[in-house]
Amino acid sequence: MIVQALALGLGLASLSATAMAAPAAVPGGSYVITDVTVIPLDTDEVLRHRTVLIRDGKIARIAAQGARTRVEGATVVDGTGKFLIPGFVDAHVHIATEGAIRDSKDPAMAALELGRDHAYDRQVMLSFLKAGVTGAANLGGSAGSDEDLLWLRGQIDQGRIDGPRLYVGKRINGPRAAVAIKPESTPSASRPEAPYTAADGIAAVRRARERGYDFIKPYQFLNRETYQAVVEESRRQGFITTGHLPELGCASCADRAFAFAHPMTNIAHSEELARFARIGSDLSPNDIPALAQAVDDSGVSVTPTLITLKTIVGMYVQREVPSVPGDWIKLVDPVTRLDWTPPANRYLSQAFRDQEGADTFSAGYDFARVLTRELYKRGVRLTVGTDAALPGLAFGVSVQQEMIELREVGLSSLDVLRAASINAHRLFDPDAGSGAVREGERANLVLLDADPLADIQNVSKIAGVFTQGRWLPMAEIDRRLGEGQAFERGLGEQIERLKGARHSAH
Incomplete structure (x- = not known):
């Protein structure tokens, strides 16, 4: 619904009967959200009965009830x-792309055969x-997948494809034989x-900088010298680093000191820290407060990925992929579903059917929950990441699952939302504002039908999203997803x- 010479104020509510069904506008469009409760998240305040103007991809004004501003079209x-x-x-995602399939x-x-329109x-x-989810950080993939994502990032930024802001990471890893514990290899x-x-x-x-990547993911099979060089050069090049703590080859406090x-x-997984706590007899779960303090002192942030560990434990115990919430399984594409079944799904393969492995992951999940609570108490910045599309973790909804996990371990609803x-916005895009709902910020927003502060599960009750300043009501998103079902x-x-052909060949 387009309204000419629109006056912002209480009278706007009556104009919006058909507004929720409006199609996404082209870049440069203007939107007015009337009588909405704003939760900015950069403070604890909640702003009720506000009118929000979005113009040219940014939040242009947040007006109190009764304020009047004229907006054309x-x-x-x-x-x-x-x-x-x-x-x-x-x-923390590993996005399935056509490049990965190729x-x-x-x-x-x-x-x-995937067609030519990137369906x-x-x-x-x-x-x-x-x-x-209006932003997603891909923590490394194949060369073709990375090329596809760099292309997609540009298409989304230019408004040609609707999607989250993509942060494309370059994974840097040494050969598996480079683990210091096996120098003979x-x-x-x-x-x-x-x-x-x-x-x-x-x-x-430096190659990653030339190719246009957004950040660096150091992987665990880097030796001391290389890990240090990668982290320090990333800093010089203006990259943030998020990834795995290095497997330095010995179980000592010296290794932990080196990493910090x-x-x-x-740190891309809280179980990375759990691994540090298990590798030697010098550190026990009773020392979790000291470990959390060391993390805090180092100044790093942590992505707990609790739902990831919980899902892996579920596969060990149930011997099947845990169910995806609601109707989300319908949105898991056939290629991903194939990856969720043996032999591609290593968690359901014969090699992972031992009780010791199940016990190890179960203990790691319990440890990570306690550690996450302790990190939160000390003010360590936490970010939500899920490792989707790991088997059982569907793109998008896994974020809502992780938010519930964080609420259950003791984060306030406000801090879960942050x-x-x-928190993640400031990590991956520190030069692009605070990410809060404030004037001048990019309009990457979610409009909810229920209060997330009253119940964090209300984050699933979505009326629509603004992505790159473009409004997509849920009906429009569902319509497009439905059209893609035929593909x-x-x-x-x-x-x-x-x-079938493969079976016949055998």
Whole structure:
């Protein structure tokens, strides 16, 4: 619904009967959200009965009840009884893309016919938006997947494809044989693709800068020298680093001291710290407060990924992939579903069917919950990440699941929302404002039908999202996802034919 010469004020509510069904506007459009409760998240305040003007992709004004401003050609969105919050950011995903499919080690999978309009990628992006996720950080993938994501990032930023703001990370990892505990397996040569020297580690970071990546993910199979070089060069290049603590090859406090002396910006899993607590007899669960204090002193933030551990434990115990909430399983595409079944799903393979493995992950999950609570008490900045699309974790909705996990371990609802939005925004996009619902900030927002402060599960009750300043009501998102179902059915039929041909060949 387009309203000319629109006056902001109490009278706007009556104009919005059809506003919620408005299609997404082209970049540069203007929107007015009337009589909405604003939860900015950069403070504890809640602003009731506000009128919010969004123009040219940014929040132009937040007006109190009774204020009047004239806006030409604005789309009106009725905010009565609704709550406006910053959009969610998944700080740890591995996004399925057409590039990843083309890079598959399975020749049949790589040969899937995907069409030319990026229908597969568009469906994945819409799944994020359906859950209110307006930002997603990809922590490394294949070369083809990364190329696809860098292209998608540009398309989304230019308004040509609707999706979350993508932060594309470059994974830098040494060869598995470079783990210091097995020096006899050390390769004879290092290279930037799998660095084993400081020089090659530095070269890898510089290549990532040239290619336009957003951040660096150090992986655990870097030796001391290379890990330190990667972290320090990333800092010089203006990259943040988020990833795995290095497997330094011995179980001593000295290793922990080294990792904290050369810290990444963010630790991508709380179980990384749980692993530190288990590798030696010198540290027990009773020492969790000291470990949390060491993390706080180092200045790093942490992505707990509790739902990730919980899901892995569920696969060990139930011997099946845990159910996806509600109807979200319908949005899990055929390629991802194939990855969720053996042999691709290693958690359900024969090698993982031992009780010791189940006990280890169960203990790690319990440890991570206690540690996350302790980190929170000490004021360590936490971010929401899920490792989707790990088996059982669907893109988008997994963020809502992690938010519930964090609420259950003791975070306040406000701080859960912060972890799921502005904390991650400030981590990956520190030069782009606070990420809060404030004038001048980018309009990446979620409009909820119920109060998330009263019940964190209300984050699933989404009326619509603003992504890059474009309004997408839930009805429009669902319509587009429905249109894409035909493509996904065709993809599923291709996979079944390939499986049948493979079976016949044997």
